[in-house]
Amino acid sequence: MTGMGSMIEARGLKRTYKARGKAIEAVRGIDLTVQHGEIVGFLGPNGAGKTTTLKMLCTLLEPTGGSATVAGSDLRQDSVGVRRKIGYVSQAGSTSPEAVVGEEIMSHAQFYGIDRATAKQRGQDLLASLDLSDVWGRTCGSLSGGQRRRLDIVMGLIHKPALVFLDEPSTGLDPQSRANLWTHIRKLRDELGTTVFLTTHYMDEADSLSDRILIIDNGTIVAEGTPAELKKRVSGDAITLTLRNEPDAASAAEIAGKLDGADAPVVDAHVVRLHVPDGGRALPLLLAELTRAGIDAIGVDVNRPTLDDVFLTLTGRSLRDQEI
Numbered sequence: 001m002t003g004m005g006s007m008i009e010a011r012g013l014k015r016t017y018k019a020r021g022k023a024i025e026a027v028r029g030i031d032l033t034v035q036h037g038e039i040v041g042f043l044g045p046n047g048a049g050k051t052t053t054l055k056m057l058c059t060l061l062e063p064t065g066g067s068a069t070v071a072g073s074d075l076r077q078d079s080v081g082v083r084r085k086i087g088y089v090s091q092a093g094s095t096s097p098e099a100v101v102g103e104e105i106m107s108h109a110q111f112y113g114i115d116r117a118t119a120k121q122r123g124q125d126l127l128a129s130l131d132l133s134d135v136w137g138r139t140c141g142s143l144s145g146g147q148r149r150r151l152d153i154v155m156g157l158i159h160k161p162a163l164v165f166l167d168e169p170s171t172g173l174d175p176q177s178r179a180n181l182w183t184h185i186r187k188l189r190d191e192l193g194t195t196v197f198l199t200t201h202y203m204d205e206a207d208s209l210s211d212r213i214l215i216i217d218n219g220t221i222v223a224e225g226t227p228a229e230l231k232k233r234v235s236g237d238a239i240t241l242t243l244r245n246e247p248d249a250a251s252a253a254e255i256a257g258k259l260d261g262a263d264a265p266v267v268d269a270h271v272v273r274l275h276v277p278d279g280g281r282a283l284p285l286l287l288a289e290l291t292r293a294g295i296d297a298i299g300v301d302v303n304r305p306t307l308d309d310v311f312l313t314l315t316g317r318s319l320r321d322q323e324i
């Protein structure tokens with residue numbers, strides 16, 4: 001049994017691929033819980049195991065170990081039940097180039113037992129909400145990459161699934177289309193209570209869209225939490241001071257190093273860098289101390305850690321390098 005609140009409950013989920021006699025442990029026994037109505041961002045570098053996890057949760061790939069309940073049905077014992085309640089937008093997309101958009105949508109809807117009038121209405125509404133109003137009669141192959149990606153998303157949502165899996169939904173979209181998609185995903189959740197589980201390489205996307213983030217690396221979940229919680233795990237806020245000259249920088253570093261909880265300041269010519277637990281509190285104190293010492297800071301910056309800093313701290317690698 002799952003708790004009433006859980007939309008996904010996975011325990012020890014595992015997938016090992018066999019390729020040319022070698023075993024690849026793509027997903028190494030992960031636990032995850034997703035609540036009803038949550039938007040969860042699944043972040044990780046290329047090859048981390050994101051798609052493999054999604055495919056298992058969507059019943060498209062059999063786990064080699066572990067168990068899961070998805071949308072109230074057991075993954076292994078009731079895969080039909082799972083499939084009926086979920087939507088899945090694959091990383092690669094699912095439309096064929098020769099198919100006409102409207103027909104593709106209608107046949108997809110028919111698969112879920114939706115009548116034609118409802119399917120057409122919903123399809124056209126969804127297309128319009130993703131800025132694709134005029135494509136009903138065109139072939140999928142004639143759409144631009146970004147338009148086709150948005151069509152994939154329309155197909156994944158046509159049966160109003162309670163839970164939708166989106167594998168890199170916004171890769172290849174321009175900034176405006178991405179913003180549009182975020183608005184749509186938030187609306188899905190706010191108006192229909194849809195639970196959303198999405199993978200992304202975009203930090204700003206995970207940050208602004210997700211209620212909770214799971215970070216996967218090498219088939220293992222290495223961190224989870226709200227964006228704010230994850231950022232707190234990185235060593236505080238970065239303060240950068242620019243001084244008039246090197247002697248001032250040396251004095252400023254000495255003063256700054258005495259701030260509560262500060263790490264050792266790093267001096268680079270006229271610039272001093274350090275971390276403090278709370279930049280907003282430390283800054284006025286620091287500026288007052290500098291003034292008292294007769295030191296004039298000509299530049300001050302406070303930077304909150306980003307999710308990329310979190311990833312770097314946890315794995316020693318930058319996710320930004322992996323963006324495609």
Ligand SMILES: Nc1ncnc2c1ncn2[C@@H]1O[C@H](COP(=O)(O)OP(=O)(O)OP(=O)(O)O)[C@@H](O)[C@H]1O
Pocket residue numbers: 017018019024025026044045046047048049050051052053091
């Ligand atoms: N069919 C397969 N046969 C063998 N190995 C596979 C297969 N599919 C995936 N893998 C391997 O499993 C690991 C996880 O792949 P997966 O596609 O889940 O990663 P991902 O996190 O989705 O990466 P990306 O960000 O590139 O989409 C990789 O090492 C990959 O090479």
Ligand SMILES: [Mg+2]
Pocket residue numbers: 050051052091167
């Ligand atoms: Mg993938």
